[in-house]
Amino acid sequence: MIKQNVIANTALNSPIANASFLNPQGKKWKKSLAADLLLTALIDAFSILVIFLLMNFSSNGEILFMKKDMELPKAALGDVLERNPVIKVEDGKVFLEEKMLTAEGLIAELLELRKNFKATHPAGEEMPNTITVQADRRTKYEALNQIVLACAHAGFSDLKFAVIMK
Amino acid sequence: MSQSKKHLDFELNLIPFIDLLSTCICFLLLTAVWLNVGSMNVKQAVGGQPASETPKKPTLWVFLGDKGDMTLETRDAQALPVNMRKLKLGGGTEGKVDLQALAAQLDLMKKSEPELKTALIQPRAQTAYEDIIDLMDQFKKSGMADLGVVPL
Numbered sequence: 001m002i003k004q005n006v007i008a009n010t011a012l013n014s015p016i017a018n019a020s021f022l023n024p025q026g027k028k029w030k031k032s033l034a035a036d037l038l039l040t041a042l043i044d045a046f047s048i049l050v051i052f053l054l055m056n057f058s059s060n061g062e063i064l065f066m067k068k069d070m071e072l073p074k075a076a077l078g079d080v081l082e083r084n085p086v087i088k089v090e091d092g093k094v095f096l097e098e099k100m101l102t103a104e105g106l107i108a109e110l111l112e113l114r115k116n117f118k119a120t121h122p123a124g125e126e127m128p129n130t131i132t133v134q135a136d137r138r139t140k141y142e143a144l145n146q147i148v149l150a151c152a153h154a155g156f157s158d159l160k161f162a163v164i165m166k
Numbered sequence: 167m168s169q170s171k172k173h174l175d176f177e178l179n180l181i182p183f184i185d186l187l188s189t190c191i192c193f194l195l196l197t198a199v200w201l202n203v204g205s206m207n208v209k210q211a212v213g214g215q216p217a218s219e220t221p222k223k224p225t226l227w228v229f230l231g232d233k234g235d236m237t238l239e240t241r242d243a244q245a246l247p248v249n250m251r252k253l254k255l256g257g258g259t260e261g262k263v264d265l266q267a268l269a270a271q272l273d274l275m276k277k278s279e280p281e282l283k284t285a286l287i288q289p290r291a292q293t294a295y296e297d298i299i300d301l302m303d304q305f306k307k308s309g310m311a312d313l314g315v316v317p318l
Contacts (some may be wrong), residue, residue, distance in 0.1 A: 159210060
């Protein structure tokens with residue numbers, strides 16, 4: 001009875017059994033040196049990889065440049081980071097867009113930034129009052145305080161502290 | 167009349183598919199951003215309107231101590247019971263802020279004063295940046311969206 005059903009025609013005559021070197025059960029045993037690659041499985045795996053990588057793809061590009069030893073603090077409810085002028089604190093030194101500055105120089109440079117924006121953009125367009133602050137998680141607040149004060153002096157009211165999303 | 171035997175099934179040439187997928191994978195692997203960077207937004211009061219013209223909103227002031235302790239002081243929150251307007255919270259382990267105790271306290275405050283949405287943090291000079299961000303994150307979790315940092 002088992003010989004008449006589907007299993008008897010499929011599973012019992014498996015391709016592996018037919019191709020066996022020791023006891024071939026196929027009609028004719030031909031020794032073939034060319035092995036057939038299962039390309040369908042390969043394409044399946046590639047497609048899954050492409051879909052996974054596409055989901056992780058970010059079209060924003062790199063907004064922050066970080067040294068290897070810099071660790072940003074972690075937060076669960078952060079917002080999306082946008083491209084704004086970046087003030088970075090690294091080893092106690094302050095950088096505005098990779099240019100090293102003192103606390104006094106920072107205010108002057110921020111005002112200069114605003115002036116340059118007005119010169120290069122049409123009249124009536126206001127520069128966003130947003131600055132991104134990038135600092136190591138172990139940085140003390142006294143180092144950040146000068147940035148908070150400088151931004152307030154230069155009229156930048158919105159600070160965005162860069163964090164790693166949990 | 168002889169009938170031509172034409173096979174209807176044909177084999178797809180899979181090699182161009184594999185080429186395309188390999189190129190896609192290489193490109194996506196090279197451009198992948200593994201680090202998800204976000205931002206914690208803080209609004210600072212800069213000049214502008216005189217204090218008398220500014221509408222008074224319930225505000226929570228958080229004064230951080232040296233050992234993770236903090237003082238919570240609520241201003242312009244009339245609905246809040248008097249005993250909740252000024253509180254002291256002890257520090258957590260390793261000199262960090264006790265976020266669980268803070269979350270519990272904020273829940274109680276929000277029940278009494280749902281309009282409490284602004285928090286101003288006054289850190290110490292030696293407060294770690296990470297602790298300030300943790301505190302802000304906790305405030306956001308508790309439904310306080312407007313955050314500020316007070317300069318020293």
